[in-house]
Amino acid sequence: MKLWEKKNTKTDAQIEKFTVGNDFLVDLNMVEFDCIASSAHAKMLEKNGIFSRSENKKIQKELLEIRKLAQNGKFRIKTEEEDCHTAIENHLTKKLGKTGKKIHTYRSRNDQVMTAMRLYSKHEISKVEQETGKLISALERFAEKNKKVKMPGYTHMQKAMPSSVPLWANAFADSLKDDLLFLKSVKKLTDQNPLGSAAGYGLPHSIDRKITTKLLGFKKVQKNPLYCANSRGKFESMIMSALMQLMLDLNKMSSDILLFSTKEFGFFDLPDEFCSGSSLMPQKRNPDAVEIIRAKSHSVKSRLFEIISIISSLPSGYNRDFQLSKEPFICAIQSTKDCLQIMTRVISNLEVNSENCKKAMIPELFAAQKVLEKTQNGKPFREAYREIADEMQGA
Amino acid sequence: MKLWEKKNTKTDAQIEKFTVGNDFLVDLNMVEFDCIASSAHAKMLEKNGIFSRSENKKIQKELLEIRKLAQNGKFRIKTEEEDCHTAIENHLTKKLGKTGKKIHTYRSRNDQVMTAMRLYSKHEISKVEQETGKLISALERFAEKNKKVKMPGYTHMQKAMPSSVPLWANAFADSLKDDLLFLKSVKKLTDQNPLGSAAGYGLPHSIDRKITTKLLGFKKVQKNPLYCANSRGKFESMIMSALMQLMLDLNKMSSDILLFSTKEFGFFDLPDEFCSGSSLMPQKRNPDAVEIIRAKSHSVKSRLFEIISIISSLPSGYNRDFQLSKEPFICAIQSTKDCLQIMTRVISNLEVNSENCKKAMIPELFAAQKVLEKTQNGKPFREAYREIADEMQGA
């Protein structure tokens, strides 16, 4: 039974299947968080006299039960239930009768979905932060392990100036640290409680929204109910902007590793168990995982672009289009988490061929150094530059 | 067992899980088409003396068997098999021993994947063409049914000049007809056989690629093997450009229907069974399906953008990144097909409120007509325009 089902409700099966889409699957990620939110909502309802103490107790117990079912993969969402929110209310009503039918008082599916989404999002961002921390540590260990290895620095993919393996690794560690700060500020910014905004226009009766805010650990109430509705997708896109930065770093790291692991460069080497082979060519050892990380950054970028496009050019208030922001958001988070994990393992196992690095340190890399040495005795830089240039062309 | 597995193959479970991703599920769409392609390949191998007649017969029989299993949802791909291509070779080897081990002669997974993908793509484009045809018919019927209903024409969302329901519907029918031509030209352009290009660098032994080309119904051999490899993703993006055009039309159609179905405009009306309700507001009848079509056009756009981004800035030849082009392509095709179907049903059931349309035909819509009437007697257009403008401001 759908939440909005009425006496004469007609539904067209094909339309229903189309509008529900993958939600009945995607929403399995949300059951836990909707239960947490519903639990806080029920406590507020008790304070407002909608639930008696014993009714609330039963609700709390049953919500815990649903969480357990979900954790064991035993909570199912039927297509005709549309989403986890309906499935949960149906479950409560089936188990608790009239008590279950009271749970939706003072809320709409709009604020309910957003609340679960934000709890999910806070939970997942913490995991992304942890994984980023691990990657930073791996890079720092890698830098330390290879602290004496010089290698050429490139611009325009051509040898430029002397560099080193720790310089390379720490450049990414620093970049990831900034990404963490970015992510943190975005997490803080979106840490607002939409519960109580109902359908985006508030409620005729005033409820104390601070209760659920405190219970759910949100930093603040997101007061204006229309702003709540309008921030659907917007907040997701903010968070994805931060994920995008992480993925940009992973993409560049991948590009470097793939280039430096060619036989022609030969600076890095991936261990066998990180490589795949070819169905036709028995000699092949291919760095598939790193290539996939490179590619996944484009997927996350596209998912960000998708969400921004979906929420654009729409009038205020909830529009069903928003529903399609859920899957890209979840995918982007999962991809980022996966890629961080894999990259941590790659960096932890990456071998540096110091012999090849050494060989690559050709004299041309020191041309700028020679120029600067000449400037120490008062020779203008540009003149010194042209003298060295002439010398090298003469050679 | 993986195709490239060797005596001392080491694989890291986490890396494997990451690189395989959803392929073991996504590839269920491909089993049928890989079997068709493998069947043609086996026939070619018989002509080349790799298979004896009886070996080929067994292979053909077993491939048919796999197709049947797949059609009944009984063909499984194990994660450690990576994809359908491995699963199929493993199945053949398990059933036919040495004969199965011969099937991969003269091919690589690269050309094998591309061949299956192109067969899938041709098959699905035909379905998209059919669905588009149905929508065109529905629009023409809708135009015919409401052929006498005038309605205002808008520019800048403001009333501009007299229009009509059939003008509106036929504008989309014409647009979709052009999209069909676009799709047709793209289908023809990509109707090239990559089988025999192996890993993108051809084969040391010459094989007659016309055999499989004819058997598989491709328009031509895609000769240069490196072009075959480089067209991975590229051909998909061409096709998706054409799908994008269909989705742009559906997006505009949706935008119109949603606007014209507001109470304020009131020109169109969606039947109850196409509408959903609200969990909080009992009066609501929401046009969810149409909103989702509007949103899905942004998903298809993003998927196109994803594929183009994934294949960009990569050197020639196969790179594992290409693997990530599969899912967006399949999603874009399925979404387009779904949206065409649903829109056909929407248009077939859309009701026109001719009373409201009539009421909306206010005199201002005829201002340009008045100007043009004045020009019939030699008055310069711009003067007539300003006279009418003055009259209307005076009013």
Place this chain on the structure above:
Amino acid sequence: MKLWEKKNTKTDAQIEKFTVGNDFLVDLNMVEFDCIASSAHAKMLEKNGIFSRSENKKIQKELLEIRKLAQNGKFRIKTEEEDCHTAIENHLTKKLGKTGKKIHTYRSRNDQVMTAMRLYSKHEISKVEQETGKLISALERFAEKNKKVKMPGYTHMQKAMPSSVPLWANAFADSLKDDLLFLKSVKKLTDQNPLGSAAGYGLPHSIDRKITTKLLGFKKVQKNPLYCANSRGKFESMIMSALMQLMLDLNKMSSDILLFSTKEFGFFDLPDEFCSGSSLMPQKRNPDAVEIIRAKSHSVKSRLFEIISIISSLPSGYNRDFQLSKEPFICAIQSTKDCLQIMTRVISNLEVNSENCKKAMIPELFAAQKVLEKTQNGKPFREAYREIADEMQGA
């Protein structure tokens, strides 16, 4: 004076500046094409009795005059005139008085802009086709010149199988030929005359639209006037889809050239006059032009997505948003043309280091060949594969 200016027209200077944007500059590209379209429109007006023969003659003469001014960079568009269309009508009225004021009879700026745009677009596509043809020739000459040079073929950026310089070059020639077919089909599809569709809702008086269609060389009348309006941006996006394919090829060509021109690969060499230096490092020779081509493909991609996004989620009929589709379209065309020209010069001057290519042909490249040789005597492919794999691991 604006075309829509009336007795009491009030305009806010800042708003005007904002809405006009760069149009007064961008439109300088359009003057020529608007004059051609206006010339055909005037001839039609003579047939319809709006212009006398002598009036039309004067108009024709003056339009030629404007084209001459424009060709010499002497035709100016004032900001308050908004665009070239207003500037041209103003010019005609200033010179010819009442006759000039008649030119806008039976048309709107909407169909006028689209007509000029399509003429521009047909003109520019022809140039793109020519430039593509030149690049194909350059690649074929390059292939011929280096026809005997073998080089390694790569997959996953790792050595895979033997390839050759002509195989590499011809892969791109073939790809570009397909792009030309794609472009041709898109050119044909968009070769429709929108003139006479007025503001998207036709005209109260019937005019013979075949007259201007024939005079302007369009393949057909775009009949439904609302489809005309709705195809604004849509047709541009179709054309840009084809440009995108060209840019994808140039991007891959660039990626290859940049990789193969590193000292580490050393297969290709760009002549000095195609390279830039560094402000700090005197030894540097950087392949800037090729890097910029690689980057420009992302710009064209973004411009395509800009147009698609701008025209999405809008109701039927002209919306001012369409105005912003002009600049991305023009930029994408110019970028593509420029990049094709530069790449033609790069390929024509690219030197192959055959010595390095030869050195790179290591035995591992022939592993698949060894496997296939074993299969000639009946050994199953997969067994032969594993034998060679074991041999190589043993070595």
Place this chain on the structure above:
Amino acid sequence: MKLWEKKNTKTDAQIEKFTVGNDFLVDLNMVEFDCIASSAHAKMLEKNGIFSRSENKKIQKELLEIRKLAQNGKFRIKTEEEDCHTAIENHLTKKLGKTGKKIHTYRSRNDQVMTAMRLYSKHEISKVEQETGKLISALERFAEKNKKVKMPGYTHMQKAMPSSVPLWANAFADSLKDDLLFLKSVKKLTDQNPLGSAAGYGLPHSIDRKITTKLLGFKKVQKNPLYCANSRGKFESMIMSALMQLMLDLNKMSSDILLFSTKEFGFFDLPDEFCSGSSLMPQKRNPDAVEIIRAKSHSVKSRLFEIISIISSLPSGYNRDFQLSKEPFICAIQSTKDCLQIMTRVISNLEVNSENCKKAMIPELFAAQKVLEKTQNGKPFREAYREIADEMQGA
């Protein structure tokens, strides 16, 4: 003369024109900021003994001179100079001879460009913050002015619940306030001094980078020189993510205003001087400026994706592709600033038709209220919901 020009420098004119592109124009935005950065750099050089006190004084004077020329539009960049950085060094050398030739000691164009870019960016972000502040004030004044006007709240573009003009306006004010916080955190994060990182691999001599950091007002030194190089484009994309959020708000605000200003809705009215007319239809008053704001958000989005795409899949260190990140960044900032300004004027002049708003407050809007009233006496919400639903269907 180019900075890297040597005795036998050969340059191909067409290649030069292509690689320089619009930089000689775009860079006019940068002259001021490069002079400020060069001034700090010169002071550091004096401390390091490269400049004598009197040399530095001359440099400081001349840099001020250049800034004055630039402010008066009299500083020119020749195409063959490539960019403002070369033009400035050339100017100094022309005026000061050997002293000018010393200015580039200890820096590369890479860190020089980035430093100027960051100063520009900080300067412009402050302006964006100011404009956002003005828009917030305008919205709050608008809310205050119309504080008593109720209007319907919409979901799915259908009437949902009672709303009000202040609720609508304040939803945007709140959203913009969050955007400001987002922008602020991004400004802080990118407030790092890259000067001294040279070509991305530091310098053979150690210089005290804190000197220029303090002089230029940066929050910190961006230590790792390779991270400096790698943050090109990355930092721009972070900032543009924040601009994107502003544009999303403006896009939604525009969508609402355009919908609410249709005759059919009739809630809002734009004053005449904010509207344009039609060349054909004398009655038209079109809200062009608001439509252009809606469209510009798609341009900013595309520019963000352009930059992200350009910097993706590239190896570490400077690549010339980065050059193409300059124009999209400048365009995005300018567009956002313009749109904020125009929207402030729109909101400040927007008229509310309170009569129409009142008429639109139909009883259906209060259905949820009726349901909630029933729940006050213990009736379960879902039962109350279905009772009211039945009542309304019965009616």
